[in-house]
Amino acid sequence: MADTDTDTDTARVTDFTASSDAVGQSDSPLLDNDMTLVPEEDVSLTLGSDSLLILDTKTTHAIALYNVLDATCSPQGLRITYAKPASKEDVAVAYLDYSVEAREQPKVEGWVGRLLSLAYGEAQRHKRLKVLISPASGKGTIKSLYTRYAEPILTAARCHIDQEVTQYSGHAREIAAQIDVDSYDAIVCCSGDGLPYEVFNGLAQKPNARQALEKIAVAMIPGGSGNAMAWNLCGTGSVSVAALAIVKGLRTPFDLVSVTQGNTRTLSFLSQSFGIVAEADLGTDDIRWMGAHRFTYGFLKRLLRNTVWPCEVAVKTEIADKQAIKDHYRAYAARGPSLKRESNDLAALGDDSEEGLPPLRYGTVQDKLPPDWEVIPGEQMGNFYAGKMAIMTKDTNFFPASLPHDGLMDLVTIDGTVSRLTSLQMMTSVASGEFFDMPDVHVRKVSAYRLSPRDKEGYISIDGERVPFEPLQAEVHKGLGTVLSKSGHLYEVDGPK
């Protein structure tokens, strides 16, 4: 009898049923709804549009097709492998086993094919993964968490795993720079956001950088303190749920940002910050044990001490008005996923025959400021925050209108002279979703900007990494990178209200 409450369930199958809305094609052999295999038993399996229904004489169980990892039909019978909710935050591998008579095997094999094509949709099966594990991330436990919670799911889904523990800071960058782009589909970073940053920059070092950044998707199994990549793309901070999201992840074109400082050029995938957010993030390294709370603590501490970080800022604004930004977000959301680089991406990036990174449209921070950029007030800057993803850690949706592949960065600027009460209200408004609409929160969609700090020392953060306290210029490249995402389209957060 099929019983999803045990990890291995055995039953004999009487019917294989496929509901017509799920199957769609009338010539499918699976439309034979009365495939009786073992008449004396009474179990049927029905494919619905988003779940597999298991019916026996007493109960009906449903397994979300998203959770189905694998299915095989052999002389030993039919085995369905799936990720079963194991606690509020975890899934674990479980099996359903059914006996199948030899003469029925071809029919069951056809059904298995159908099950898997519905369970995976456009997601690539049996992904070839380079798994990088950073022992220095977060509380230092990700290696054992990966082995216990993620690896069984990746293995059950028959992903090909090549695993490596990073030995020093910068190692992931070297690995990515040397990786054979034809041998892997994705690099999975078991870490915080530091490793994906290294991996994007390692791929960018390759002579065929444009091709490498398209071919190799970057993904995260959360092991740091912020884990923005996992929250945005998979909607989770759980190791096992992120592993499932990678198994089912859709290859999604993703914008990357070039940042120039002095003679250097680096790629940013998450954010650049200057002012209170940079200080709260980077100035709290001594209290890493606090986990994600260190950002809140750092923010409050700075708020009481110093609220203004003077700078000069010029921006290439594309959408300046909050309502227009909301309209842009909704139009993009309505368009649905596009899982390949688009023709306008290619026009900006150059075709694959061109080597290295795409050219910089606006030059570097050392060039003359383009004449059409808007100079915005920076004397009283409290928070300069540019984002390419929506949330920076759980429940911090700073950039609700951020989109993976719209060719734009979301820029938030807040004057440091707003009252402390307003600043505190802003902090709570991030979680409640009111932040975007607050009058003191200035939001723009920009394609490029330049920021020059006035002070001699302080913090600038790129993707949570400290960079020199020097002028920087950023410009976005539409669809330069690739990530694995759950939706193939939007971040796993609420958009602007």
Ligand SMILES: Nc1ncnc2c1ncn2[C@@H]1O[C@H](COP(=O)(O)OP(=O)(O)OP(=O)(O)O)[C@@H](O)[C@H]1O
């Ligand atoms: N073996 C190692 N020894 C020392 N440093 C390492 C080693 N492996 C990786 N690193 C570095 O450790 C850093 C870990 O940063 P990561 O972002 O992954 O974690 P985190 O800072 O805890 O998380 P978050 O960015 O989400 O807050 C990376 O910059 C990486 O270069």
